Amino acid sequence: MKFENTGLEGLKADLNYLDDLMSNHGFVREGQWDYERVTYDRKFELKDGTFYLRVFGFAVEGDVGAHKAIIQLMTPLLGKHYYPHGVEYGEGENFPKTLVSQCEKILAEIKADIEKFAIE
Structure with a gap:
């Protein structure tokens, strides 16, 4: 399920700030990245099953692996x-x-x- 028109699409922020912010909201990034992309997951375990809210982003500047990147967010998904x-x-x-x-x-x-703290 896509969460369109959330206002997150296109927002840009520093990777380290995003990591902290997303962690504060119960999301993890862990090993879900490459040098150009990130995925933040929040897990929900319900009687109906296990669900994941995912927020994706890609580096518009810098390198995710070096922890020095500006990330542009994409449309969140629920799966x-x-x-x-x-x-x-x-x-x-x-x-x-x-x-x-x-x-x-x-x-x-x-x-x-x-x-x-969004970056223009």
């Missing part, structure tokens, strides 16, 4: 995990309304925090 196949984001997925509302609230909070 459901299926063992052993992975996470599905498809239109046919059924996401609990309470989870979707919670994710929208989290994304709005992240946007408000990032805007304070």
